[in-house]
Amino acid sequence: MAKFGWSSLWKLISWLSSYMSSLLDKNGVSIIFAAVAAVALLVSLRNRKRRNIETTTSSSRAVNATESSCLPHTGNKSSSGVPTGPFSTRTTSSWKLKNVFVGVSRITLGTDLEKSCLFRRVSNSVGEQVQLDPDNVQGFLQLISLFEVFLIIRVNSDEEEISCRKALEVTGTFQSGLHPAKVLFCETLQGTTAIVRQLEPHMHIDSNPSVIVDLERFIQRLVYIGSGGFSSKTNKPIVILEQLADIFQ
Structure with a gap:
């Protein structure tokens, strides 16, 4: 017929x-x-x-x-650096995973050495060194394995920059998916804001509330890592977590 x-x-x-x-x-x-x-x-x-x-x-x-x-744009990274494939074999019943990561492929993560969601200072016989926080390192490794992540670190000197790079290298983050060229440094909060606006990520995560507030008008999804509240300028829903590892729990 x-x-x-x-x-x-x-x-x-x-x-x-x-x-x-x-x-x-x-x-x-x-x-x-x-x-x-x-x-x-x-x-x-x-x-x-x-x-x-x-x-x-x-x-x-x-x-x-x-x-x-409805599927998050996550999974193994393609040659272009954008994650592809299913999110994970683990369950995605958490509200954080379903609501925060849907449609996300590029993430910027801003931190410093004072109110850090990733680093911590350690004093030993050699002197003061910078290490990745063991409570958050697994969450960070999972983040960089699933998404295209730009790490923006606020430092006060070249020595701190060298220490941060060494800590990332020792922990194996460059082997886990973080590209060395995507580790960026600046000295001020305004520098972080400028870099994020230039990269135009789908999500920004930061340990400083001032950066979150400054980016409310420009970035759709914002995650604040830290304790205490802050005054929002736009009343945009912002995810607030105590530590980076909580984003996958």
Whole structure:
């Protein structure tokens, strides 16, 4: 029926008309009525099949679009650095995962060495050193394995910059997905804000509330890592966590 075209239908009607003309004297109006009914049935079946095909196609596209929009853009990173594939084999029932990470592929993470969500200062016989906080290192490693992450660190000297890079290297973050060129340094909070606005991430995470407030107008998703509240300028919903590791719990 799908291949049955209008030209074939017209030929059928013409043939039926000729045939009915020859039989009109013998069978009368009943033959004409039966022929018209047959043609009407064929047209009805053709239209019904076409509507079924269009409905099935539209439904399939709608389902695919809904599933695509609900899946987080996470997973293994492609050659372009953008994560692809399913989120994870672990459950995604947490509200944080479903609401914060949907549609996210690029993340900027800002921190410093004072109110840090990633680093901590350690004093030993050699002197003061910088290390990754063991309570947050696993969360950070998971973050960089799933997303394209730019780490923005506020430092006061070249020595602090060197110490931060060494701490990242020793912990194996560069082998876990963090590109060395995506570790950026600045000296001020305004510097962090400027870098984030230039990178235009889908989400920004920071341990300083002033940076979060300054970025409210420019970044859709914001996550503050720390304790205590702060005054929002736009009343935009902001996720507040005590530590970086909580984002995956």
